[in-house]
Amino acid sequence: MNNLTDNIIKNAIKIRLKKFNHFLLVELLFYFYLIYRYLEFLVHLVKDIFATKEIASVKESKEVKLRPLKYGFENGVKVDLSIIIPAYNVEKYIKPCIYSILEQDIKCNYEILIINDCSTDATKEFLDEFLCHKNIRIFNLDKNQGLSAARNLGILNSMGKYLMFLDSDDFLYDNCIQKSIDQAMNHNLDIVEFAYTRFQSEKTIDYNSIKSVTRPIMTNIYSEMLEFSTGYAWAKLYKRELFENIRFPEGVLFEDGIIHKIVFRLCHQYMHLGCVGYLYRDAPDSITKSIKNKNLVWDHLYMIQYCIDETKRLNLSIDNLFFRQLIRESGLMMKNRSFYLNSPDLLFIFSRLTDLLNACNKDFNLTIREQLILICIKYRYINAWKRIAF
Numbered sequence: 401m402n403n404l405t406d407n408i409i410k411n412a413i414k415i416r417l418k419k420f421n422h423f424l425l426v427e428l429l430f431y432f433y434l435i436y437r438y439l440e441f442l443v444h445l446v447k448d449i450f451a452t453k454e455i456a457s458v459k460e461s462k463e464v465k466l467r468p469l470k471y472g473f474e475n476g477v478k479v480d481l482s483i484i485i486p487a488y489n490v491e492k493y494i495k496p497c498i499y500s501i502l503e504q505d506i507k508c509n510y511e512i513l514i515i516n517d518c519s520t521d522a523t524k525e526f527l528d529e530f531l532c533h534k535n536i537r538i539f540n541l542d543k544n545q546g547l548s549a550a551r552n553l554g555i556l557n558s559m560g561k562y563l564m565f566l567d568s569d570d571f572l573y574d575n576c577i578q579k580s581i582d583q584a585m586n587h588n589l590d591i592v593e594f595a596y597t598r599f600q601s602e603k604t605i606d607y608n609s610i611k612s613v614t615r616p617i618m619t620n621i622y623s624e625m626l627e628f629s630t631g632y633a634w635a636k637l638y639k640r641e642l643f644e645n646i647r648f649p650e651g652v653l654f655e656d657g658i659i660h661k662i663v664f665r666l667c668h669q670y671m672h673l674g675c676v677g678y679l680y681r682d683a684p685d686s687i688t689k690s691i692k693n694k695n696l697v698w699d700h701l702y703m704i705q706y707c708i709d710e711t712k713r714l715n716l717s718i719d720n721l722f723f724r725q726l727i728r729e730s731g732l733m734m735k736n737r738s739f740y741l742n743s744p745d746l747l748f749i750f751s752r753l754t755d756l757l758n759a760c761n762k763d764f765n766l767t768i769r770e771q772l773i774l775i776c777i778k779y780r781y782i783n784a785w786k787r788i789a790f
Contacts, residue, residue, distance in 0.1 A: 482560030486550030576677025594677030
């Protein structure tokens with residue numbers, strides 16, 4: 401049973417290697433990396449065991465206030481597909497984003513729902529140019545509410561049999577819309593996914609390097625879905641019913657945490673198309689680059705709690721795979737979002753994590769690394785945790 405972070409590490413190695421990412425070289429570097437991290441872990445575990453324990457602090461904590469959610473749909477199904485685009489201060493990107501849809505060869509009936517989240521730049525003026533387009537509906541919010549609220553408003557007002565999410569600074573590519581719809585309808589799929597590639601500006605996109613296509617993968621086994629899927633809300637086509645009673649949490653970031661841990665658990669049939677269909681802009685001011693300034697470790701901690709609560713609300717089981725995903729969130733993902741905390745503050749995070757994980761733990765079957773992560777959190781071995789939570 402592989403650790404759920406293995407694919408993340410291998411993908412990071414592939415990105416570093418760029419054109420030299422041969423399978424055998426990636427595997428070799430991956431195992432060298434594992435050996436290095438385990439040796440580091442053992443050294444720091446010994447130090448932590450004999451070190452003087454620090455006292456937990458709460459000075460870094462912040463209050464997380466969630467807004468109430470409205471479930472269901474305002475409208476019945478009237479088109480095949482609803483593409484939901486939240487937009488906030490994206491005057492540079494919104495028109496290319498929209499045209500990446502309009503310029504595709506789409507044969508199905510579709511709508512584009514653009515939620516202008518109270519932009520303060522010229523985003524609204526650019527959107528006004530599309531007011532008369534028959535496939536586009538624009539919603540202008542009078543108060544900034546965040547990505548989750550914008551997506552939720554789009555879901556609530558959607559009329560599509562299928563839903564798709566697109567961030568307003570990204571592109572859809574290579575007729576991925578019709579490809580996804582065709583497969584979904586032909587095979588009665590709940591989720592269709594396509595690969596994505598990152599870019600920093602339109603000039604840096606190497607279209608020749610992203611045209612490769614592999615064999616599509618179709619499965620109804622949840623663990624296999626996670627092997628091929630990313631946890632992002634975008635780059636996927638969803639059957640409408642999956643969001644009948646599910647919404648993105650409003651008031652916190654890292655809202656995509658619900659995709660694998662909640663939405664995918666309702667998926668009965670999944671397909672990965674095996675081709676790139678989404679171009680993700682690696683923006684310098686993105687959320688992932690402002691962790692420290694926004695103190696987002698608390699949003700991350702709350703998202704763990706939220707997914708546990710949602711699992712119970714929807715009467716889904718807290719099973720082995722779900723628990724292993726919680727450990728991944730408490731390992732690599734938590735480490736990346738808490739790097740700026742000093743030891744006393746991190747100890748307080750550990751105490752909260754211990755309570756959450758203890759309430760869910762049913763002596764599940766875990767990998768050695770996952771067991772070590774749990775031990776480090778339980779006994780507050782901070783430095784050893786930082787080495788094993790890779």
